[in-house]
Amino acid sequence: MVPSSPPAMNMACARQGRLRQRYEGCYRLVSGCIPYMIKEDGENSSSSLQDDDHVLERLQVLMISTPKRSDLIFPKGGWEDDESIGEAACREAFEEAGVKGVLSGTPLGEWIFKSKSKQNSCGLQGACKGYMFALQVTELLESWPEQTTHGRRWVPVEEAYGLCRYDWMREALDKLKEQLLFAAGDDLRASPSPELDSSAGLYMVMPPVAEGAVALC
Numbered sequence: 151m152v153p154s155s156p157p158a159m160n161m162a163c164a165r166q167g168r169l170r171q172r173y174e175g176c177y178r179l180v181s182g183c184i185p186y187m188i189k190e191d192g193e194n195s196s197s198s199l200q201d202d203d204h205v206l207e208r209l210q211v212l213m214i215s216t217p218k219r220s221d222l223i224f225p226k227g228g229w230e231d232d233e234s235i236g237e238a239a240c241r242e243a244f245e246e247a248g249v250k251g252v253l254s255g256t257p258l259g260e261w262i263f264k265s266k267s268k269q270n271s272c273g274l275q276g277a278c279k280g281y282m283f284a285l286q287v288t289e290l291l292e293s294w295p296e297q298t299t300h301g302r303r304w305v306p307v308e309e310a311y312g313l314c315r316y317d318w319m320r321e322a323l324d325k326l327k328e329q330l331l332f333a334a335g336d337d338l339r340a341s342p343s344p345e346l347d348s349s350a351g352l353y354m355v356m357p358p359v360a361e362g363a364v365a366l367c
Contacts, residue, residue, distance in 0.1 A: 164245040164295035170230035178265070180280035181238035182226025184258070184326050185212035185249050185287045187304075187344060205330055211310050211323070212287060214247050215301040221315040222303065224322070226280060239283045240367030247302050248294030249344070251287040253367050258282045258325035261318040282322045284329055285367075290344045 172179040189208045213222035225246040229238040236253055243249050265276040305313060307323060314320050 165230070165241070168228060170232055171228045172231050174279060177262070177277050177279040179229040180226055180278045181229040181235045181242065181283075182224055182280060183239040183243050183253065183283040183285040184224050184322060185243055185247060185251065185285045186210065186307075186326065186330075187212075187287050188330075206307060206327060209307045209327070209330065210304045211307055211326070212247055212249060213303050213305055213310060213313060215303070217299055219315070222305075222310075222313040223315050224282070224319060226282070229281075235281055236283065236367070239281075239285070243285055243367075244291070245295045246300045248291040248297060249285070249287045249302075250289045250291070250367055251285045251344070254284040254286075254329065256283075256329070258284060258322050258329060261321065263316060263318055280318075282325075284326050287344045 168178075187210055188205065189210060191204075191208060211224075214225060215222055225239075225242040227238070227242040227246070229235055233241065235257075236255075240250070240253055243251075260279060260281050263278055263280060265278055307327065310323055311320050314323070
């Protein structure tokens with residue numbers, strides 16, 4: 151599922167609370183993304199990226215920080231009942247990292263993990279089922295709702311493995327590389343470095359998109 155006509159939202163603040171939170175049994179449902187860009191390479195920036203190593207060498211991902219921690223994470227948060235799973239991923243990317251872009255129509259995968267406040271709890275207390283997507287970043291916003299608690303940093307994908315807070319995030323990076331390498335065989339191209347845009351909205355409204363396609367958010 152991908153965003154089409156997103157719900158109206160206040161661009162100045164992040165959503166709070168869990169009144170609209172979706173659950174599946176005992177699992178809180180979470181949606182997120184790995185924001186990425188494929189850096190231009192001089193005179194070859196507009197050419198197709200057919201070489202697998204070339205794609206991965208130029209792949210960078212955007213990671214975010216949290217207070218009092220040196221490791222990094224990717225944007226994610228609760229999937230709410232008035233939005234699609236893709237809209238939730240786009241919203242979290244905006245709220246936590248201040249980015250917008252092209253969201254993949256196919257998730258990288260789903261993972262079971264504990265919420266940060268319940269890491270040491272027993273049983274399924276605090277259990278989440280998270281769905282992660284790839285988000286090709288097209289714009290960096292100058293300000294975003296959670297910038298006082300989340301900084302952001304572009305890192306080469308191989309460096310990102312050492313910065314990830316949890317093992318499941320490293321698995322998601324593996325899936326991102328697999329998805330991009332598959333796309334590389336279908337004429338994947340580098341994109342210009344995202345530009346700062348302080349006035350852009352989070353979403354561009356798109357018509358319904360077929361499963362497996364991409365949409366702008």
